[in-house]
Amino acid sequence: xxxxxxxKEDIRGELEGVSLVIGWERGYDxxxxxxxxxxxxxxxxxxxxxxxxxxxxxSYLPWFKGRRVGILVKGCDSRTVIQLLxxxxxxxxxxxxxxxxxxxxxxxxxxRARVDCSQVRGxxxxxxxxxIETPQGQRELPLEEILATKCISCxxxxxxxxxxxxxxxxxxxxxxxxxxxxxxxxEKLDPKERFAYWQQELQRCIRCYAxxxxxxxxxxxxxxxxxxxxxxxxxQKTGIGEKFMWQILHAIHLAGRCTxxxxxxxxxxMDIPIQRIRKKINKExxxxxxxxxxxxxxxxxxxxxxxxxxxxxxxxEW
Amino acid sequence: MVTPEVRFLAAExxxxxxxxxxxxxxxxxxxxxxxxxVLFQEYREGVQIVLDRQTTAPAKEIIFPQTERLLxxxxxxxxxxxxxxxxxxxxxxxxxxxTIIFGARPCDARGFRVFDSVFTAGPYEDPYYSSRRQQxxxxxxxxxxxxxxxxxxxxxxxxxxTEGSDLVLTPITEGYLAEAITEKGKELLQDEAFVxxxxxxEEAQRAKEGIxxxxxxxxxxxxxxxxxLFSTDFWERVSAKCISCGACTYLCPTCYCFNITDEAAxxxxxxxxxxxxxxxxxxxxEASGHNPRPTKAERYRNxxxxxxxxxxxxxxxxxxxxxxGRCIKSCPVSLDIRQVLREAKAYG
Numbered sequence: 166x167x168x169x170x171x172x173k174e175d176i177r178g179e180l181e182g183v184s185l186v187i188g189w190e191r192g193y194d195x196x197x198x199x200x201x202x203x204x205x206x207x208x209x210x211x212x213x214x215x216x217x218x219x220x221x222x223x224s225y226l227p228w229f230k231g232r233r234v235g236i237l238v239k240g241c242d243s244r245t246v247i248q249l250l251x252x253x254x255x256x257x258x259x260x261x262x263x264x265x266x267x268x269x270x271x272x273x274x275x276x277r278a279r280v281d282c283s284q285v286r287g288x289x290x291x292x293x294x295x296x297i298e299t300p301q302g303q304r305e306l307p308l309e310e311i312l313a314t315k316c317i318s319c320x321x322x323x324x325x326x327x328x329x330x331x332x333x334x335x336x337x338x339x340x341x342x343x344x345x346x347x348x349x350x351x352e353k354l355d356p357k358e359r360f361a362y363w364q365q366e367l368q369r370c371i372r373c374y375a376x377x378x379x380x381x382x383x384x385x386x387x388x389x390x391x392x393x394x395x396x397x398x399x400x401q402k403t404g405i406g407e408k409f410m411w412q413i414l415h416a417i418h419l420a421g422r423c424t425x426x427x428x429x430x431x432x433x434x435m436d437i438p439i440q441r442i443r444k445k446i447n448k449e450x451x452x453x454x455x456x457x458x459x460x461x462x463x464x465x466x467x468x469x470x471x472x473x474x475x476x477x478x479x480x481x482e483w
Numbered sequence: 484m485v486t487p488e489v490r491f492l493a494a495e496x497x498x499x500x501x502x503x504x505x506x507x508x509x510x511x512x513x514x515x516x517x518x519x520x521v522l523f524q525e526y527r528e529g530v531q532i533v534l535d536r537q538t539t540a541p542a543k544e545i546i547f548p549q550t551e552r553l554l555x556x557x558x559x560x561x562x563x564x565x566x567x568x569x570x571x572x573x574x575x576x577x578x579x580x581x582t583i584i585f586g587a588r589p590c591d592a593r594g595f596r597v598f599d600s601v602f603t604a605g606p607y608e609d610p611y612y613s614s615r616r617q618q619x620x621x622x623x624x625x626x627x628x629x630x631x632x633x634x635x636x637x638x639x640x641x642x643x644x645t646e647g648s649d650l651v652l653t654p655i656t657e658g659y660l661a662e663a664i665t666e667k668g669k670e671l672l673q674d675e676a677f678v679x680x681x682x683x684x685e686e687a688q689r690a691k692e693g694i695x696x697x698x699x700x701x702x703x704x705x706x707x708x709x710x711x712l713f714s715t716d717f718w719e720r721v722s723a724k725c726i727s728c729g730a731c732t733y734l735c736p737t738c739y740c741f742n743i744t745d746e747a748a749x750x751x752x753x754x755x756x757x758x759x760x761x762x763x764x765x766x767x768x769e770a771s772g773h774n775p776r777p778t779k780a781e782r783y784r785n786x787x788x789x790x791x792x793x794x795x796x797x798x799x800x801x802x803x804x805x806x807x808g809r810c811i812k813s814c815p816v817s818l819d820i821r822q823v824l825r826e827a828k829a830y831g
Contacts, residue, residue, distance in 0.1 A: 192817035194631040199817040200724040220816060224726065278518040283536065283630035300628075369516055371540065371549065371733045373760070378728035379815045386727070387764035394765060400746040401757040403550045432815035434730045435539065436519045 168331045169214045172237065172263055175329040176209055179235055179261050186235030186263070187225055189218040195288040196273070196297065200225070203235075214331075215290065216308065219270045221245055221426040224381035226255045233259045239267035241315055243324035244424035244459030245381045250326075251459075251466060252422070254384055264327030266335045269308065269316035271295065274436045276311050280304045314440070315427045318343035325460060345448045347441050363409070369435045370408040376439055377415060379432030382422045390414065416442045421450045421468040424459035453477050488669055489684060490677035493658040497534075500676035501526045501585060508620070509582040511545050513538045523584065534586050534624055541736035541807065542584045542591040546615045547598065549733075551575075551756040553611075553743070558750040579615040583671070585622045590633075590807035592623050592647030593640040594736025597805065599647075600798045601739060611756075620667040623648035624659070629696040632808030634821055637700035639802055643691050653687040660687035700821055701828070702791065702802070708827055709792040713784070717830050721823045722783035724816045729760035731810035731818075737790065737803050740766070761785045787823060 166174075176186050180203065190201035190211040198217045203209055214237075222236055223245035238246060246262060249255045276282060280297050287298035294305045320341055323334040351359060374391070377383045390398045391411050399414070400407050415429070423443045430440035450456055454467035454477065474480075492500070504510050505526055514524040515531040520539040524530065552575045561567040584591070595616065602609040603616060626633070626642035635641055645651050650668035652659035660683055663669040671677075680687075712718070732738040742759040746752055759766055761782050768774045776782045794803030804820075811819050 193811055193819045193822070197817045199819075202723050225724075274519050281536070283632075284628060285631060366517075369520060369522060371730075373729040373733045374763075375726075375728040375730045375815050378726040392763065392765055394768070397744070401550075401742060401744045402746055402753075402755055403757065428815075432726075432728070432730075434734060434813035434815075436517060 166332075168265060169212065171329075171331040172214060172265070173209050173212060175263055175331065176203060176212070176235065177206065179329075180206060180209070182233065183235045183261055184229065184232045186237070186261070187222045188212045188237045188263075189214070189220065189222075194285050196276070196282055196285045214265065216268070216270045216295070216312075217288070219273065219313070219431060221379075221381055221428045223249065223426075224379060224428060226260060226381070227384055230255060230259070233261070235261040235263060237263045237265060238324050238327070239265055239270070240319065240321040240324050241267075241424070241426050243326050244321065245426055246459075247326055247462050248382060248422060248424050248459035248466070250462060251464075252382075252384075252469070262324070262327045262329070264324030264330045266323045266330070266332050268322065268335070269312045269319065271308070271311050272313040272431070274431075276306065277436075279306060279311070313427055313431070314347065315425055318346070320344075321460070326462065345444060347438070348444045348448055351441060351445075364405055366437050367408045367412060368405060370403075370412070370437060371435065372403055372408065372411060373434065375432040375434060376412075376429035379428040380415070380419070381426065381428065382419055382424070383415070385418075412439060412442055416446050419443055420446045421454065421456060421466045422458055423447055488663040488672055489680050490661045490672050491658060491680035491683050492652065492661045492677050496658075496676040497532065497585075498528070500674060501532075502528060503674060503676070504583055504585075504671070507581065509580050510585060511542070511583065512585045523586075526585070532586070535628075537588060537590075537626075537630065537807065537809075539809075539813075540734050541594055541809065542587050542621075543594060543736050545582065545584055546595060546619055547612055547739065549758045551611055553754045553756055555753050556751065560750075575611075577610040577614055579611075579618040582615065582619040583622060584619060587621050587623045587648070588626055588807070589623055589640055589642060589644040589646075589648070590635050590805040591736055592621050593635070593644065593805035594647075594807070595621070596647040597737040597794070597801065597803050598739055600801060620649045620671060621647065622650045622652065622668075622671065624652045624654065625691065625694065626696075627654055627690070627694055629694075630808060630812070632811040633696060633806060634700055634808060635806035636696045636698040637702060637821075638804050638806040640805055642694050642696055653690055655683055655686045655690055660684065660690075700824060702824065705824060705827065706792040706795045709788050712827055712830060713788070715831065717827065718780040718784040719778075721826060722780045725762070725779050725783050725818055726815060727762050727764075727779045727782065728815065729758075729762050730813050730815065732760040732762055732786065733758055734809040734813050736805050736807055736809075761789070787820065787827075791824065 186203040188201045189198045190213055192199035200220055201211055221242045223242050226249055250257055284300050289296045293308050295308055297304045319339050320337045322337055427440050456467045501510050510526040511523045512526045513521050513533050515533050516522050521533045522538055522540055523542050554575055555573045557571045559569045602612040629642055645664045649665045650671055651662050660680055661677055663672050740759045741756050743756050745754050767776045790803040795801055
């Protein structure tokens with residue numbers, strides 16, 4: 166059975182016992198999908214599944230606390246669900262998880278960098294290629310070139326937690342060594358160059374907080390330190406200093422919690438490569454605590470506990 | 484009524500034109516700032532100007548900056564009597580330098596018309612906005628390729644609308660036909676980069692006629708319809724997927740809400756006006772702790788209601804939206820305001 170048919174069948178079976186099921190449907194054109202809130206059996210017909218289903222729908226879960234909801238997750242999204250459960254931000258009995266073994270989703274910014282997408286007429290998938298129909302003609306791009314960065318080093322194509330799995334589990338064929346490739350490139354720059362790089366990128370930040378609000382682990386939301394009025398932690402000005410401060414604040418608050426879903430960067434209307442900042446912290450956490458967020462429900466995230474002697478922190482040798 | 488003056492501007496002359504204008508004006512043009520983003524920036528030699536697509540953010544920032552210093556202040560303690568504190572206040576200047584926005588779109592210009600009704604027409608004139616607006620000359624390029632997200636014709640403007648522009652450019656072979664709409668526009672045409680256009684007028688006319696964007700949204704009766712839906716669960720349903728970020732409002736050419744804060748550092752500080760967004764919880768959070776718009780449903784209702792109901796009701800029918808579609812294109816979850824308006828008509 167096709168993945169989509171299996172999903173629909175499983176959702177039909179569970180719909181009565183939940184308030185709604187969150188999936189994807191076609192968006193304003195054939196290149197864009199949009200989250201779908203399935204409330205009645207007729208809504209199920211609108212569900213789609215393809216490499217354009219980019220959103221990590223787990224971001225919505227904390228909003229529905231207290232209600233039982235269904236959610237469609239890719240492998241990466243399932244890590245968010247695990248992390249949310251670990252932090253007790255959601256309850257296991259309140260979520261029905263429809264897992265999808267995933268071969269990767271696209272990065273729309275990478276497509277936009279190659280094709281003028283303003284007048285897309287149609288999109289289709291042909292083997293390992295995506296074909297985009299525009300008034301200027303059809304453009305075919307190898308999927309490999311336009312996959313989201315997280316997919317290129319994906320170690321968990323099959324969800325790590327689910328109630329239903331749409332299809333056969335698949336295992337990763339991606340080299341884990343690529344996980345921090347972008348971060349390592351920036352680490353090689355000397356501090357001055359590194360600062361100049363981020364200055365140039367962050368200059369165009371508009372402090373719209375799309376990164377914050379799309380982040381599934383950014384659970385303070387309405388009570389964020391960045392726009393608190395009292396205490397007035399952070400200036401409302403939009404100079405480069407405030408932009409840096411906000412991005413660092415976000416990254417630090419995600420230390421040991423970020424599941425590398427890339428929603429921050431995907432949501433950024435200015436296409437700033439901000440996931441790299443979160444990834445740098447993830448790398449530090451991995452080196453210090455050997456921890457990767459959202460892969461094991463049974464363990465406690467490192468910053469939620471402490472050990473008197475951390476094996477990788479040589480306190481006595483300082 | 485100004486008699487239109489018509490000239491031809493060769494595309495290759497644009498960099499030298501902007502450089503020359505830069506001696507007398509602050510000149511802003513759409514510049515490629517990353518692989519996928521184009522923003523209005525002050526023109527410098529060597530930048531890559533991009534005139535064949537809509538900018539990522541509108542020209543709003545140039546006349547209505549995201550951060551505006553209103554005043555600076557310093558507290559001085561008297562060394563003889565530390566209880567005595569003197570306050571010095573320095574107000575920010577309200578006179579703006581002469582500025583050109585080169586390569587705006589009709590939707591950018593329309594955005595400023597919406598601002599004008601609030602900030603210049605009274606009863607409360609905004610001196611900062613007014614001064615910049617008066618001192619700015621807007622050079623608009625007609626849109627030959629409306630995008631999937633464009634709906635300007637549905638809100639009372641269009642890809643060849645001249646309203647709010649001082650000079651308009653119609654793209655033709657190897658350049659543009661330039662038509663002055665106002666005296667400010669005429670002044671620019673004095674530059675030597677603009678040459679006789681006699682044999683190009685017909686071509687431009689044909690180009691203009693070839694530009695089509697059908698009005699696809701029926702907004703008849705929408706101001707009243709949205710009022711009828713005010714207290715229904717419609718808003719909760721349509722805003723369900725909204726993530727409450729400010730991308731739509733900050734990239735909107737007609738969103739003008741702002742916040743005023745004192746940003747202090749030690750004994751000195753600044754009072755600044757910064758953009759605010761009705762998508763944020765703090766937007767109408769009152770000092771008492773009460774918030775009349777506590778959830779995203781009320782906040783999203785405010786965004787749609789303001790543009791398509793309250794603004795036209797308060798300002799002689801003018802819709803508070805220019806149809807640029809950035810709120811659709813840049814929305815992290817592709818929430819489509821056109822679809823919301825269609826559903827509003829059909830709801831219940």
